Amino acid sequence: MVVAVNKRSVMTLFCDTTDIYGHQIRFVLxxxxxxxxIEFVTADDLPQELLDLNPYATIPTLIDRDLTLYEPHIALEYLDERFPHPPLMPVYPILRANARLAMYRIKKEWYSAYETIIADPNGSAAKTARKNLLDDLVSISVIFKEKDYFMSDDFTLCDCYFAPLLWRLQMLNIELPKVAEKNYLNYMARIFERPAFMQSLTDDERKMRT
Incomplete structure (x- = not known):
């Protein structure tokens, strides 16, 4: 078996300029x-270096010395553990488990809806996904009246997971009803105005919101 070796001395992230998972990782970084x-690449034109290190030939891919991470969720938790300050996961096991469940739901339900819409924005599947995503966002909007952040008084990885999706709602042609939008406004302003969030945006992502 041939083992590929990373020849870079600096942590490297390969990602697309609009990929939502790459945005998550850039936000945490x-x-x-x-x-x-940050090496911006496209899925249909990946460099040989990435192909050698990632057996699935996917992006985003985070490379740190001898470690190659090609599952975004694992990459986020790795970064939080590798660079513990500021911590982005709760200390207590129950709260940590709840945060992981929240991120799992965001990925399984809301990000899957996002991917369906992106794949064929005008298709019937996208119409259903758009409605389901909107209904879910409306149903949880009340939590932002009670907490400053996603299910928490503190900024966590859940916010790094959720914020890139909220940033893309306009692009997805999803408009929150006034009552729900009011609940989200302070939260979105709080997140989107963070220096780290602004730094994480690519030029293409900045164009997603007018």
Whole structure:
């Protein structure tokens, strides 16, 4: 078996300029103040270096010395553990488990809806996914009247997971009803105005909101 070796001395993230998972990782890198090289690539034109290190040939891919991470959720938790300050996961096991469940739901239900819409924005599947996503966002909007952040008084990885999706609602042609939008406004302002979030945005992502 041939083992590929990373020849870079600096942590490197390979990602697309609009990929929502890459945005998550860039957000966490910025929050942690981690110096990393960001290599913008497309899924249909991946560099040989990435192909050698990632057996699934997917992006985003985070490379840190001898470690190659090609599952975004694992990459986020790795960054939080590798660079513990500021911590982005709760200390207590029950709260940590609840945070992991929240991120799992965001990925399984809301990100899958996002991917369905992106794949064929005008298709029937996208119409159903758009409605389901909107209904879910409306149903949880009340939590932002009670907490400053996603299910928490503190900024966590859940916010790094959720914020890139909220940033893309306009692009997805999803408009929150006034009552729900009012609940989200302070939260979105609080997140979107964070220096790390602004730093994480690519030029293409900045164009997603007018």
């Amino acid at each position: 910025a929050e942690k103040g981690v110096t990393a090289e």
